[in-house]
Amino acid sequence: MVNIKDFAFTPSTLTVSPGATIVVHNEDVATHTLTSTTGAFNTGDISPGSSKTFVAPKTPGTYPYICEIHQFMHGTLIVR
Numbered sequence: 001m002v003n004i005k006d007f008a009f010t011p012s013t014l015t016v017s018p019g020a021t022i023v024v025h026n027e028d029v030a031t032h033t034l035t036s037t038t039g040a041f042n043t044g045d046i047s048p049g050s051s052k053t054f055v056a057p058k059t060p061g062t063y064p065y066i067c068e069i070h071q072f073m074h075g076t077l078i079v080r
């Protein structure tokens with residue numbers, strides 16, 4: 001699970017198994033997304049107080065992601 005609060009992803013680096021389903025919860029007052037910088041996954045808009053899920057890639061690797069709306073928000077998904 002990834003939590004979003006105060007315009008930051010927690011944890012900022014998450015390690016998961018290939019194909020894992022990941023819940024992203026937005027605790028902030030603003031809408032956010034969790035979006036791969038290479039197009040590997042994207043939650044779309046997550047409204048304040050709500051959650052979305054996405055499926056991790058099946059290929060092991062390191063996948064940086066951002067919030068599309070606030071592109072200074074960074075995180076990393078490690079699949080292995």
Ligand SMILES: [Cu+2]
Pocket residue numbers: 031032033067068069070073
């Ligand atoms: Cu955002």
